[in-house]
Amino acid sequence: MNSIISDIRETARQLLADGKVDVVIGYEKGSLPLKATPCFVRSPQDADKLIWDETCENNLAAFATKTAGKKAIVAKGCDSRALVVLMQENQLVKDDLYVIGVSCQGVIDKKKIEAETGEILEAIIAEGKLSVKGIACDKEFNFIDVKDATCQTCRYPNPVIEDIHIGGSVEVPQQTVAFADVIEMENRTDSERQAYFQEQMKKCIRCYACRNACPMCYCSECFVDCNSPKWLTGGVDRAENLLFQAGRVLHLAGRCVDCGACSRACPQGVDIRALNRKLTKDVSEMYHHEAGISEEVKPALNVYSADDPEAFLVKE
Amino acid sequence: MIMAESQVNVSQPETNEFKPKIAAFLCNWCSYAGADLAGVGRIQYPASIRTIRVPCSGRINPLYVLKAMANGADGVLVSGCHPGDCHYISGNYVARRKFALIQSLLKHVGLEEGRVNFSWVSAAEGGRFAEVVKGVTERVTALGPNNGVFKVADGGGTDE
Ligand code: SF4
Ligand code: SF4
Ligand code: SF4
Numbered sequence: 001m002n003s004i005i006s007d008i009r010e011t012a013r014q015l016l017a018d019g020k021v022d023v024v025i026g027y028e029k030g031s032l033p034l035k036a037t038p039c040f041v042r043s044p045q046d047a048d049k050l051i052w053d054e055t056c057e058n059n060l061a062a063f064a065t066k067t068a069g070k071k072a073i074v075a076k077g078c079d080s081r082a083l084v085v086l087m088q089e090n091q092l093v094k095d096d097l098y099v100i101g102v103s104c105q106g107v108i109d110k111k112k113i114e115a116e117t118g119e120i121l122e123a124i125i126a127e128g129k130l131s132v133k134g135i136a137c138d139k140e141f142n143f144i145d146v147k148d149a150t151c152q153t154c155r156y157p158n159p160v161i162e163d164i165h166i167g168g169s170v171e172v173p174q175q176t177v178a179f180a181d182v183i184e185m186e187n188r189t190d191s192e193r194q195a196y197f198q199e200q201m202k203k204c205i206r207c208y209a210c211r212n213a214c215p216m217c218y219c220s221e222c223f224v225d226c227n228s229p230k231w232l233t234g235g236v237d238r239a240e241n242l243l244f245q246a247g248r249v250l251h252l253a254g255r256c257v258d259c260g261a262c263s264r265a266c267p268q269g270v271d272i273r274a275l276n277r278k279l280t281k282d283v284s285e286m287y288h289h290e291a292g293i294s295e296e297v298k299p300a301l302n303v304y305s306a307d308d309p310e311a312f313l314v315k316e
Numbered sequence: 317m318i319m320a321e322s323q324v325n326v327s328q329p330e331t332n333e334f335k336p337k338i339a340a341f342l343c344n345w346c347s348y349a350g351a352d353l354a355g356v357g358r359i360q361y362p363a364s365i366r367t368i369r370v371p372c373s374g375r376i377n378p379l380y381v382l383k384a385m386a387n388g389a390d391g392v393l394v395s396g397c398h399p400g401d402c403h404y405i406s407g408n409y410v411a412r413r414k415f416a417l418i419q420s421l422l423k424h425v426g427l428e429e430g431r432v433n434f435s436w437v438s439a440a441e442g443g444r445f446a447e448v449v450k451g452v453t454e455r456v457t458a459l460g461p462n463n464g465v466f467k468v469a470d471g472g473g474t475d476e
Contacts, residue, residue, distance in 0.1 A: 194426020
């Protein structure tokens with residue numbers, strides 16, 4: 001067991017024993033290999049359930065809003081950014097929150113592994129390497145090769161807010177071109193992009209796992225569940241799936257913290273990220289805003305400036 | 317209400333010529349009044365738009381635009397007061413940020429430019445309103461019918 005895990009457990013134990021929090025939200029070992037699962041520790045004895053490794057892929061901020069009482073939360077960089085946005089939006093009260101910050105090396109993209117090994121039966125992570133026993137074959141991977149796409153471009157591996165920091169910090173990887181993935185997509189022709197997104201939307205089964213995994217999708221009634229007006233039918237249709245995704249991504253404009261939890265939650269491998277990242281880039285270019293970086297800065301769509309760009313207007 | 321009004325299933329006489337149906341979301345204080353002025357002044361413009369009056373361009377939910385496309389509108393026009401002239405002071409400033417993002421996202425997913433249009437028209441610009449409708453109608457006519465990026469094949473199921 002590494003020292004990060006023992007430090008997280010010790011911190012959780014102390015917080016609960018001292019009555020500083022009612023619950024510690026962290027990760028425990030999941031029932032499937034290479035998948036940690038969120039856990040809610042309510043007594044000091046249970047603190048030993050907590051783990052920390054490259055399989056801790058959920059954004060725990062999504063659970064913070066749904067958990068009553070004073071809570072401590074294990075937060076990596078993106079989780080902490082989500083917490084900042086949630087506080088800005090009055091969904092969380094700072095006094096009820098204790099952030100156990102952990103710097104993040106990135107999480108594993110299971111789908112990349114399963115593409116080669118088939119369903120994963122067993123896996124061991126050690127020293128930046130993974131040995132996987134799969135249904136189709138056994139294989140060794142370097143962690144760097146199976147790191148989630150989001151983590152590869154992550155600029156905030158270190159928590160932006162925290163009450164205590166566990167472990168060391170992670171060096172921010174240097175990026176030559178910001179938003180290279182989005183630029184590549186923008187450079188395609190309209191019909192190529194149309195074909196690409198139609199292909200993606202054909203895969204979507206509208207299970208809403210992406211929405212449920214997202215810390216920013218906390219609405220008590222989501223537009224997809226709304227009966228009057230009924231924005232969506234229950235059916236699955238490529239065009240309607242796009243309406244759902246476009247509606248959702250517009251709701252997340254200037255709020256999405258690029259944690260990738262939605263994409264990882266998707267059972268169908270839909271490239272949700274291509275939509276979110278596009279608007280993240282737009283918001284950063286047009287309104288110079290990055291979500292969840294500072295509690296002082298107002299979210300981009302809550303404010304305006306008299307000279308905001310108007311390139312969207314109809315040409316007369 | 318809005319849902320019922322944004323249905324654009326108005327029957328048209330049978331001709332081979334493509335006559336687009338354009339859902340026009342107009343703010344009560346400026347663009348709707350501008351349309352009214354065009355009417356009072358007997359200024360001719362194409363009968364392609366189906367007007368949906370909203371209290372302010374800030375009231376426009378991005379879903380209105382998407383839903384109009386889903387229900388088969390060939391084009392959308394969204395129009396409000398010029399920046400600085402909002403009846404509610406800042407509604408259109410807030411809307412402007414949303415509109416820019418909607419437009420950019422629609423292009424990104426492959427909707428042709430010109431299907432969804434945004435403009436500012438004041439209550440005094442009856443003539444300009446007619447010009448805007450003309451321009452938008454020409455552009456949408458050139459694009460042809462709704463290309464189905466958002467059009468739901470069985471959109472009837474949502475007409476409640
Ligand atoms: S998780 Fe994937 S399949 Fe499910 S609704 Fe979201 S995009 Fe569609
Ligand atoms: S949309 Fe996806 S990437 Fe953005 S905050 Fe939500 S879960 Fe994270
Ligand atoms: S998709 Fe939109 S309406 Fe639904 S939960 Fe997310 S933010 Fe709320």
